[in-house]
Amino acid sequence: MNTQKLLSIFIIFAVLTCTFMAVGCTEIDNEDDIIEAEQDEEIVASPDEIIDIEWQWSGLTETFPASQSVVPDPENYKITLRSDGTYSIKADCNIGSGGYTMEGNELTLAPGPITLAYCGPDSLDSQYLSLLSNVTTVSMEDDQLVLGIGDNGDRMLFVKGDVAEQ
Template structure:
């Protein structure tokens, strides 16, 4: 009886040992297989998604926008700048004029015939009734003007081509809406130079490129 009891105990111990060994081996197998999935997920997803998008956006779009706008717009704007050239050409025109002698312009009734604006130098504005807008210089340094229904006089200084018309004492009558007396009286005080071209008297107001053309209306009486 003791031998049977001992053998039965041995069998039970062996059975328990086998079950324990099997369960231990299964647990180890699950632990070894478990880290495989997280290792795959952590290594693949960040590497593929992170560097791809910023690399494409930062290198392509800014480079195209900066180069296209700066290259196309900058020279076009600088090429269209013309006031410097026009100012230089107008200044050189007055400097190249031949000096005017007072004997060639005094005691003549000069009639304002047309006006050339610097904004449209290729055209001239014709003055209606030039005999109503006159200018006469005299040897004693005085000048006489007629501005439509108004008239007056002042003093002038002529040195070569430089002409300065002093303040004028003039009547102040309303000549009507179609009169050009306002334009005439506003231009004369700004005259800086004078010239003779093809028998016409040409006055140069302060705005470079502007010209006032006068025709010879005959002898003027003081």
């Protein structure tokens, strides 16, 4: 009888182990689905929606560590993508320009000439320029321009400013 009890306990343990493993796999799949759904919320930006508009940097979402910050003076940090493949920027007291390529939701900003004035200790000009140099994607989300930074999921958020002068 001892052997039967031992065999029953072993079978129960094996069934429980398989059940927990199956539940664990299901949860991982659900998390993947959630991540995919969140990524689907971003809409590929059509050139007509983003070209020749003065976009103002309003916020930054970072993934590691997770944080979201608001830019105190968005009108001091602007980017305008032009239809001829060039862009112009304002980084607080500095201005610059360069070229860009956009294919689907992939965006690459090539550096160009920029002024290098010291804008003061509270300026975000260095951070802004550093982030722009690592842009990899572009999309629209809730009428905001979203520039993806690198491969880690960081995102720069821009609100619409004026229609840019030609």
